[in-house]
Amino acid sequence: MSGSGLVGAVAPVSRRVRAYFAPVDRTAGVPVVFDAAQMGAFGLESPPAPWVDLGWCGGFARKSLTKVGVLRTGIPAIAQRQVRTEVEATVALEFESWGKLQMALAAGSQQMNLLRTVNGATANGSGGMAGAAVALMAGSTASSLNVGAAAGGFGVGDLVAVDVDYAGQVGFVGSGVSGAYVSSAAAVGGDVNYVRRISLNVGRVVSIADGVLTLGVALLAGAPAAGMQVSQLVGFVDREGGGFFHEWSGLFVMDGEQGDRVIYHYPRLQAMQGSAEIVEALAGPLERVKLAGAFRALPVKDTNDGETVLCFRSYLPGAMRTV
Amino acid sequence: MRNARDTFYVTLRDRLAAVNPARTMVLRGVTRPGVLVEENELASAYQPVDAFCLRWTGVQVDAQGAMPLMTMTCEIRYATDGNAGNGGMDRGRLLAAMDAELVAAVGAAPQSAVKVNYAVSPAVAMGTMVFWGDVTPGSSTVNEERLERVATVEVFCYQEAGEL
Numbered sequence: 001m002s003g004s005g006l007v008g009a010v011a012p013v014s015r016r017v018r019a020y021f022a023p024v025d026r027t028a029g030v031p032v033v034f035d036a037a038q039m040g041a042f043g044l045e046s047p048p049a050p051w052v053d054l055g056w057c058g059g060f061a062r063k064s065l066t067k068v069g070v071l072r073t074g075i076p077a078i079a080q081r082q083v084r085t086e087v088e089a090t091v092a093l094e095f096e097s098w099g100k101l102q103m104a105l106a107a108g109s110q111q112m113n114l115l116r117t118v119n120g121a122t123a124n125g126s127g128g129m130a131g132a133a134v135a136l137m138a139g140s141t142a143s144s145l146n147v148g149a150a151a152g153g154f155g156v157g158d159l160v161a162v163d164v165d166y167a168g169q170v171g172f173v174g175s176g177v178s179g180a181y182v183s184s185a186a187a188v189g190g191d192v193n194y195v196r197r198i199s200l201n202v203g204r205v206v207s208i209a210d211g212v213l214t215l216g217v218a219l220l221a222g223a224p225a226a227g228m229q230v231s232q233l234v235g236f237v238d239r240e241g242g243g244f245f246h247e248w249s250g251l252f253v254m255d256g257e258q259g260d261r262v263i264y265h266y267p268r269l270q271a272m273q274g275s276a277e278i279v280e281a282l283a284g285p286l287e288r289v290k291l292a293g294a295f296r297a298l299p300v301k302d303t304n305d306g307e308t309v310l311c312f313r314s315y316l317p318g319a320m321r322t323v
Numbered sequence: 324m325r326n327a328r329d330t331f332y333v334t335l336r337d338r339l340a341a342v343n344p345a346r347t348m349v350l351r352g353v354t355r356p357g358v359l360v361e362e363n364e365l366a367s368a369y370q371p372v373d374a375f376c377l378r379w380t381g382v383q384v385d386a387q388g389a390m391p392l393m394t395m396t397c398e399i400r401y402a403t404d405g406n407a408g409n410g411g412m413d414r415g416r417l418l419a420a421m422d423a424e425l426v427a428a429v430g431a432a433p434q435s436a437v438k439v440n441y442a443v444s445p446a447v448a449m450g451t452m453v454f455w456g457d458v459t460p461g462s463s464t465v466n467e468e469r470l471e472r473v474a475t476v477e478v479f480c481y482q483e484a485g486e487l
Contacts, residue, residue, distance in 0.1 A: 007450040008389030010481060015434070257435050257454035257479070320450060322389075 009321045012256035019054040019093065020047050020251040021101060023220075024268060026178040027171060031267035031300060032249040036314035040263055044253065051251060052220065054102060058290070059094040059278065060252060062264065062311075088296070089310040091250070091266060094278050095291040100202050100236055101220075105246055106293035107238035108271035110180050112197050113161045116232040126237050130193040133165070133229035137211075142218035143203075145230055148211040158205045159233045160213070162224055166194035175201045175228070176221030181244050196231040238275050245270045250295070259318030266311045268298035324393055325487070326440050327453045327480035328379055331397065332360050334436045334453075338428035339375065346424065348374045372469070373417070375425065376400040390451070390481040397478050399425060399458070402471040411468050418470045422460060429458040429476055438480060451481045 022032035032050060039048045047053055065088035071081040095102040104111035114127045121128030134153065137146040145162065147154070154160075163175050168185045172178035179198035188194045203215035213230075252264040273294045280288040297310035317323055339346065340356040348357040348371060350364070357374035370376065381396035401421050405414030435454035440447045460474040 005450075007481075007483065010388045010390055010392070013454070013479070258452050258481075 014254040017060040022249040023177040092294040109242040110244040113233040161196040163199035263314040269295040272296040
């Protein structure tokens with residue numbers, strides 16, 4: 001430490017990148033904007049609302065594909081000015097854990113819940129006809145679902161999707177996060193469970209008492225709205241192909257070992273590849289399979305100056321470091 | 324470096340004591356957490372059992388930045404004869420317990436601590452952080468009835484201006 005009390009600034013040393021997600025309002029086309037000036041110092045375990053923790057990720061790689069052209073004049077031609085001819089950016093990462101949200105974002109396309117089927121349902125790649133959903137009763141919250149006497153049909157450990165019935169909606173569907181785009185009721189066969197099939201509003205039952213299912217983690221969409229019902233599911237499925245692109249607001253945080261922090265904020269990200277995995281050899285025949293995602297950044301306007309930009313990189317220096 | 328070593332030791336000692344308060348040792352008549360720094364004690368060929376013994380080995384310096392980045396290798400030696408009441412037949416379990424305690428203590432977040440100068444009283448917090456990687460356990464070795472292991476941790480710090 002010098003006589004001024006300042007410590008020399010050094011290059012950030014970081015271990016891993018923590019990723020966070022926030023839903024983009026697809027209907028209105030409005031992303032979630034992260035203001036590092038107001039919220040940049042948040043604790044990694046407690047991101048500010050509505051950001052949702054995606055956990056640690058590895059292989060984080062940002063790439064600027066922006067092209068800078070040169071305006072030359074004269075003979076011989078001399079570079080006089082520069083201009084950005086294309087603005088593009090991508091980001092790739094590997095999720096350290098598999099979960100609904102991670103799978104949905106990395107899938108590259110629509111990601112669905114494998115709803116528990118009715119007996120004798122015709123086989124279908126993304127799940128056959130689902131069983132009847134269970135209505136929610138008054139008093140349900142984001143982490144407790146009051147299903148009354150129907151609780152006997154559930155068990156601790158069950159996975160559930162909580163969302164509205166499909167009743168002919170056209171456009172983006174899914175509570176909390178738009179999970180699909182429906183072009184017509186005919187396209188989804190009028191399936192009353194379709195919204196629960198694509199919903200990201202899922203949870204796991206950790207206890208059952210007095211007709212109430214308690215979930216391990218609060219639902220993404222918060223307290224269930226009127227008309228929402230509960231469907232049991234056994235897992236998740238995504239497909240190569242399809243016309244839907246998930247879009248999300250992304251936040252990536254690298255904490256430096258000297259109290260500094262680098263924050264990468266992409267207000268709008270869409271997958272730029274199909275579902276993919278990275279395989280890491282452990283030992284012998286064992287391999288660890290990580291979800292791999294690659295995303296293309298889409299533009300937003302910075303209201304400070306009206307510039308069209310793809311991402312924001314913020315740096316919060318450590319205490320008493322030279323700047 | 325001395326401050327960084329002291330800081331890492333004190334942090335690890337406190338964390339190990341929190342993970343397993345029952346792991347204690349008696350050293351020079353004082354009961355204390357079961358962890359010591361070899362170079363801070365009287366020279367002895369005696370290897371304490373059921374305790375962690377820190378030995379500082381390699382040092383590297385990267386002088387490219389605004390402050391020299393020091394990388395120090397800390398060997399953590401531990402051994403057990405097992406419990407006499409069990410005829411030593413639980414020595415594998417006890418070594419595994421020490422493995423788990425060490426992994427928990429070294430790997431607990433944050434894997435860093437404010438560097439502290441313990442050579443003055445009261446101790447003074449310094450301007451930079453000491454930080455370290457994950458623990459790398461070596462193979463266990465059998466020395467007669469004793470099971471031993473040496474784990475290593477890379478510890479990093481910046482050499483502050485005027486710091487010795």
